[in-house]
Amino acid sequence: MARVTIIDIARESGKSYTTVSRALSDHPRISLETKVLIRATATRLGYSPNMMAKGLVQRRTQTIGLIATELSNPVRSELIEALRRHVHASGYQLLVSGYQDEDELSSRIRDMAGRQVDGLIIGKITGVVEKKDFWPSLEAALKQDIAVVVFSKATSVRVDCLCIDYTAMARQLTEHFIRKHGFRNIWYLGVDRNTIRQRGYVAAMQAAGLDSAKRLFLLPAQDMQTARNAIGELLRQEGKPQAILCHNDITAIGVMHGLRQCGYRVPEDIAVAGIDNHQISSFFNPALTTAGIAPERVAESMMKLLEARLGHSNQSPAVAVHLPFKTYFRESCGCCCPNDEE
Amino acid sequence: MARVTIIDIARESGKSYTTVSRALSDHPRISLETKVLIRATATRLGYSPNMMAKGLVQRRTQTIGLIATELSNPVRSELIEALRRHVHASGYQLLVSGYQDEDELSSRIRDMAGRQVDGLIIGKITGVVEKKDFWPSLEAALKQDIAVVVFSKATSVRVDCLCIDYTAMARQLTEHFIRKHGFRNIWYLGVDRNTIRQRGYVAAMQAAGLDSAKRLFLLPAQDMQTARNAIGELLRQEGKPQAILCHNDITAIGVMHGLRQCGYRVPEDIAVAGIDNHQISSFFNPALTTAGIAPERVAESMMKLLEARLGHSNQSPAVAVHLPFKTYFRESCGCCCPNDEE
DNA sequence: CTGAAAGCGCTTACAG
DNA sequence: CTGAAAGCGCTTACAG
Structure with missing residues (x-):
């Protein structure tokens, strides 16, 4: 019930919650002594930071959204797992969403934007681009500074694209x-x-x-x-x-x-x-x-594309990466x- | 950049943001007229609610976390897709996490708890139960009122369990x-x-x-x-x-x-x-x-178990569901x- | 090195 | 039917 918050840690350790916050995020201007004390009480109390609150103020959620079709196709799952590994390695979590109908895609994009994902990977948009609500939802995501990479054939879209020929x-x-x-x-x-x-x-x-x-x-x-x-x-x-x-x-x-x-x-x-x-x-x-x-290659390239945008702005021109295939x-x-x- | 918030909608529609919030969540004591007006301006402005803020105050995130192994096994992906469909159908999103090493599991559980997931599905915990940090992390999740279902053989754990023999x-x-x-x-x-x-x-x-x-x-x-x-x-x-x-x-x-x-x-x-x-x-x-x-059966049962806990408390005794298999x-x-x- | 204060975007009693 | 105010749990200038 009663979640442990930084206020609890502050009370226990006799410090202000500002200091607790700083100590926990390893702020340079906090004494080692204080850090040690605070970290100890944090683990003793079983504290885990509320990412909702953190996300709200920092405007970053450490989450990458994936919206794709055919999630049950083994090919997709190989990719998802590879992606998940890369995403985790970079300190993010993967939020997975799927859609059957092309009309669904735009509402999925809005969902993800509402969840404040930092990055968004959208699978195959061929056949979707003409849907009327698609562009506005994508634009909204971009305006919100979400890093977007689509995974499709070469495209004139103004987002980064991983092209598979x-x-x-x-x-x-x-x-x-x-x-x-x-x-x-x-x-x-x-x-x-x-x-x-x-x-x-x-x-x-x-x-x-x-x-x-x-x-x-x-x-x-x-x-x-x-x-x-x-x-x-x-x-x-x-x-x-x-x-x-x-x-x-x-x-x-x-x-x-x-x-x-x-x-x-x-x-x-x-x-x-x-x-x-x-x-x-x-x-x-x-x-x-x-x-x-190889899905590993695809996942790697996607993450690279994403990381180049993450943190930086969406101002630089969209890039298209063409991955060579093998027969x-x-x-x-x-x-x-x-x-x-x- | 400038995200559209309920403040913007309030300004545009000449109402207070309290009213905007109520209208958007279809509060019964708001006039239809006002609701229509506010919804119209919301869509006009391209508003999408910030789930971080919402989650912070409501303590619900509409997210179900999944922690499993072997994510690239096609069997797992069939299950994930089935699960995702059920989860979506109930208005939640699926946050997917994996782990290789058994020691990782507890930190994955803490991650999920920090993300304030409403429900948590944990795959196969055999061989993990003796890890020292496992129980505390699970207890913490339970105390936070997260609905937990494990997916394993019959277990004496105090969480719901979907048993596959x-x-x-x-x-x-x-x-x-x-x-x-x-x-x-x-x-x-x-x-x-x-x-x-x-x-x-x-x-x-x-x-x-x-x-x-x-x-x-x-x-x-x-x-x-x-x-x-x-x-x-x-x-x-x-x-x-x-x-x-x-x-x-x-x-x-x-x-x-x-x-x-x-x-x-x-x-x-x-x-x-x-x-x-x-x-x-x-x-x-x-x-x-x-x-x-059939993975569809498994996903269905999991969701049923989860929904029985969701919203309700974790006080009622844990149940174990045994699913019949076929050869x-x-x-x-x-x-x-x-x-x-x- | 540490603290008091403001604010992220929402919801929800409490008043009217 | 509508609004002003407090608060969710955190971070981060701004002061000291």
Whole structure:
């Protein structure tokens, strides 16, 4: 009930609470003697500072907010954990928020701003930028001096951006199917329409003079089950492709399972590739061909971007960091070249 | 810079800030007219309430803290996402914290208490309870009226507990190996020593008159890579078992890959089972035999436990909720019974 | 080296 | 139905 406050420590130690406050934050002009005394009584009383009060006056909360989608995707969780480690290492805590619907994003941003987070990481804003309430909420956050970094494709937004070139990943994997394996009937199995990944696929197909429009299919959701169930139906209606590029590893895993259930072998009958390079993709049988960036790298870059803003102002121009990705050719596309070492 | 506060709204709308505060929180004794006026100016000015100030005076922060280990394990992320949804649905936000070392836990608890979380979920405290600083930090949190639920095996702790019977899962899987498949040389591949999972394995082995001590091996870490690399070495040193029960699905996935690399077939040469029943386990080739509880169920129960405490006091006695698990016999143990439906 | 005072942005009795 | 005042627990100029 009765929380221990600096007033209690002041009373116990016979000092003013001003001095207590200073001693606890290791102010240089407090005598060592006093510091020792005060710290001792603080721990004796089981004192822990009220971050609400501290945050109110200091206008800093030592909190980084993360707003992202697909929080249950293992890829996301690898990133979150890496991020959390970096955030902790810098003395912050991570406040995690998610959203399903694009309209939700702006209210999530306002929530975070109200909680006075010092920094804010926003995942994938493609498709959100046109929502009417998005910009005002972002502007409000910026005006409040919150360090913001978005995590998206290159963007003209006036906030720092960590760019991951999914377009190039999709393009490169599609080109690999075409050039290395000579496939021409290559499907793309996406989730949302017109993603940047999809664009890479289309570009590669067009460059090779292949039709992509009729080979582009959309799943209603991006979990494994959905992909598994959908692929059988698709094969029945559309015939058999030579290869399938999937929106991400999770989808690819679902597809591979669905193909096996339909009696097709991967890669002998149909080749498959994913995007993300989640750890698990190399453990599959067959091992999954995919492309991605180590989450550790992403987390590190985000934190670096954030720290550059934190404390400093939002006045300096926004920077865009492009992270190089790597492509992993494994068994599922028909390659067996063991180039899988880190 | 200049944040919009209720003072600004008061000035703009010609009302006192007291009235603004009341109107914004929909106080019954404010006229509808005034409320409409004030809300309009609030949104016009882009106001969002400062939760620090609010939290300071109300002593509630609408935040639930989560402290857990193994945050990058996909199983954990499924749970976190489910939890996050429930937490949001009840009007709270989720503050996520992790710890590697058991000694860290108490300082994480203090952090959370300092942040004035309304509720706190603590993952697996087995092996932590004997740490000297653990109890004081937990007591402090309780005294501060934070609703606490631990997520562990049955415990005598004076906080609510969500119990998951890993011992029974391990026991049941081991018994399955013994009775259904007639295996006698069954290994257990664990991570920490003397976990409750391990205990289930030992019990089943002893009950069948089988030696377990020499068949129990510990991995230095619980990621897939470690398991994959370790299993080869182990086979070379110890010969070939008939079956391996793994600490969790992630370990089992690593093991299956390692076995394949060594030229062994699963389940023909060696049977494998995991624990957790992560979604992905049914997508593997071979599909993984495992046991677990749907994360959605776990999250739901946690939230229920938490909400019963939230607002109410910590005076009523601690309750322990036991969640029933399910066992899934799939291909990796040699069964093919498709009992995998939910 | 230490203290008294103001103030962070809100809510909530207490008056009217 | 509305307002003036106190206070949540801290930090930080301003004085000494």
